[in-house]
Amino acid sequence: MIRDDRFLISRKAFAIDLSTVTGSQHPRGNRTAFSGRANAVWYRRQNGVTRACIGMLMLFSHYLPAPLDLDDPHAILSAELDGRYGGDCHGRWDGTGYWGAEVPDTRDAHLAILQPMLANYPAIPAGHDGWWRF
Structure with missing residues (x-):
């Protein structure tokens, strides 16, 4: 991945x-195979x-x-x-509607991050490191 100091929505950064x-990783011939995951947040734009x-x-x-x-x-x-494959979206906030988890505690936890994130666009939310792109 590449870390950018500046956010550009067109770069699909996380x-x-x-x-x-x-x-985890394991040898693969004279190379190494790696498989992992990380929680992330990101911005996307659709229809303006x-x-x-x-x-x-x-x-x-x-x-x-x-x-x-x-x-x-x-x-x-x-x-x-x-x-x-990009990010596997679990929740999304567009300023008027939420899409994602139906469990109230999970939905509320998502909105606690997503609402201030969108209000402060394009700032990196607290507790996150960015901007990373593939």
């Missing part, structure tokens, strides 16, 4: 909760409407040149990871 970056999204990123690479330091989230995120 702000990541570094405390949730996890993964900006949306704040929350969900999970699947992090993987089948052919890394060397093993990663699994205790260092920045080392994991800085690797050449494959992001072809």
